[in-house]
Amino acid sequence: MTKEERRATLAVSRRRYAELDGKRAKGGFIDEFCAMTGLSRKRAIRRLNARAARGARRRGHPRKYSMEASRLLARAWRLSGQPCGKLLHPVIATCVGSLRRHGGVDGAAAAEVLRMSASTMDRLLRRAKPLGGRRWGRRDSLAEHRRKIGLKVDVWPGDARMRAGWVEVDTVAHCGGSMAGSFWWTLTCCDVATQWTEMRPAWNRGSHAVCSALGEAFDAMPFHISGVNTDNGPEFLNAHLAREFPWLCPGAVRSRSRPYLKNDNPYVEQKNGHAVRRILGYGRICREEAGGALRELLAAESLWRNLYRATFRLVDKRREGARWVKRFEKTPKTPAQRILDDPGTPSERKAQVLGLLAKNDPVELRHSIDAAYSRLLAILAKE
Numbered sequence: 001m002t003k004e005e006r007r008a009t010l011a012v013s014r015r016r017y018a019e020l021d022g023k024r025a026k027g028g029f030i031d032e033f034c035a036m037t038g039l040s041r042k043r044a045i046r047r048l049n050a051r052a053a054r055g056a057r058r059r060g061h062p063r064k065y066s067m068e069a070s071r072l073l074a075r076a077w078r079l080s081g082q083p084c085g086k087l088l089h090p091v092i093a094t095c096v097g098s099l100r101r102h103g104g105v106d107g108a109a110a111a112e113v114l115r116m117s118a119s120t121m122d123r124l125l126r127r128a129k130p131l132g133g134r135r136w137g138r139r140d141s142l143a144e145h146r147r148k149i150g151l152k153v154d155v156w157p158g159d160a161r162m163r164a165g166w167v168e169v170d171t172v173a174h175c176g177g178s179m180a181g182s183f184w185w186t187l188t189c190c191d192v193a194t195q196w197t198e199m200r201p202a203w204n205r206g207s208h209a210v211c212s213a214l215g216e217a218f219d220a221m222p223f224h225i226s227g228v229n230t231d232n233g234p235e236f237l238n239a240h241l242a243r244e245f246p247w248l249c250p251g252a253v254r255s256r257s258r259p260y261l262k263n264d265n266p267y268v269e270q271k272n273g274h275a276v277r278r279i280l281g282y283g284r285i286c287r288e289e290a291g292g293a294l295r296e297l298l299a300a301e302s303l304w305r306n307l308y309r310a311t312f313r314l315v316d317k318r319r320e321g322a323r324w325v326k327r328f329e330k331t332p333k334t335p336a337q338r339i340l341d342d343p344g345t346p347s348e349r350k351a352q353v354l355g356l357l358a359k360n361d362p363v364e365l366r367h368s369i370d371a372a373y374s375r376l377l378a379i380l381a382k383e
Contacts, residue, residue, distance in 0.1 A: 006037075010047060017048040031225045067110035071210065071376075073121060074128040075099060082129075085122035092121070126134035128369075146239040146256065152264050155255040161314065164193045164342055165226035168268035169214070171205060171235055176284025183286040184294060185235075186276045187213040188270040189221070194342070195311050196221055196335040197271050199298040201291060203315065207240035214241075215248050220302070222339060222352045227253040231265060275305065290379045296338045300365060306335045308362045313338070 013033055021027050034044050076095035080088055096113055099105050116124070160166040172186040173179070189198045198217035202209040218225055228249060230236035237256070244253060257264030279301055285294065310332040317326045321352045336353050339345050 015050050062068055064115070065120075066109060067111050068106050068109035069116075070124050071117065072096065072099070072109045073113050077121075077125055077128065078153060078263075085118035085120075085125070085348070088121055089116075089118040092116070116210065138151055142232065142234060142237050145239070145242060146232060147252050148242070149237070149256045152255040155253055156227060156229065157187075160191050160227070163197075163226070164191060164223045164339065164345060166192050167221070167225055167228050168192060168265045169228055169230045169236070170265055170268045170272060171202070171210075171233065172272050173205075174280060174283070174285040176282070176286075178284070181286060183284055185209075185288065186280065186298065187217065188268050188271050188276060189214070189217040190271045191221065191223070191314075191335070192267050193334050194223070194335045194338040195267070195313060196223075196277060196306050196339070198302045198306075199276060201294045201298060203237075203288060203291060204234045207235070207238055210235045211244045213239060216246055216299075220299075222349050222356075223345060225252045225350075226365045227255060229255045229257065229265060231257050231262075275301070284379065285376075287379055287382070290376055293372050293376040293379060297369060297376055300369045300372060303356070303360065304362065304365045304369060307357060307360060308334060310334050310337075 013029075017026065017029055017033075019028055030041060030044055030048070033039070037044065039047065073092075076092055076099060077083070077088055079095050079099070080091055084322055092214070093114060096110050098106070100107075100110060156166060157163075157310065167189050169189050172188065174184045174186065176183075182204050185202045186199050187202050187210060190196070198220050200213035200216050202213045219349065228245075235241075245252075248299060262269055279297070311334070312328040313333050315327050315329055317324055333341070339353050340350055
């Protein structure tokens, strides 16, 4: 069948289809037409429909505003700082008048823009907005940053437990059971191999506070940091920390724990209870002026634990049947002793630890801890 024959057959079939009355009669005719032409049923209905023969028309309500009016509205919207329709509507007359004074504005389009409502402006500005008219969302989302950071199980080497420089980081909330309002957090950094632990306060877990606390903690660690593992909290997965991390830890690898698996960060989770909660408890610390005493207390406590508090280090862990078998060091050591005994630690780092041991005394350090704790309690006791 030639093209002209198909066109003639379609014209005759369309007239016959229009004369039919009733669903059964039209259905039978469509079956015959599909068998003759090989078209699908939906396509055949569109071909036989008389509206399709007249050409495609725009569905819905006819256009009320011209394209010139839409372009003028977009110019006025950019001139006023790209606000929403409710904020643009009160000042649209001023913006359009200014554009007309500078020339190049059609009077009819200006009249159309001045008749628009706020909702109409939002609808016509959908294509001009950066997100295509969709609602503004968090472009800096947690999911976006999670995709950029590898998991600890994939990034960390198998011998990370025996090499200084692989650090786990976490935060502890001093909220007293209620997350409402402002309060202090403690940021804890723990080296897996040496158990060197640094604790610093952070007000409200903000990006600037967390980066400052991380910088203080990393500077206090007497070894090069090779990797940092955190959980999936928003204080760690954000653009601010992603931008500042190369400056805080040059050359270090970032990783994160798997969601809802605390055991991916076991060493720092243990320090959260054994170090932070044992000092500060579970009460609420919500006075901003307590930051100085809190920072002094945590820094002194961290130094005392690193220099004079011996711990057992986990050497090996394996599963036998339904239970885990753990093997610890036979002789406990302080984190400072582990650094001094590590053959891979540079001599300048060992000299830094020896300097800390020579400069500090356990009794004097304990007195400074007690004094800072007393000042903190006095601040929290104020009405």
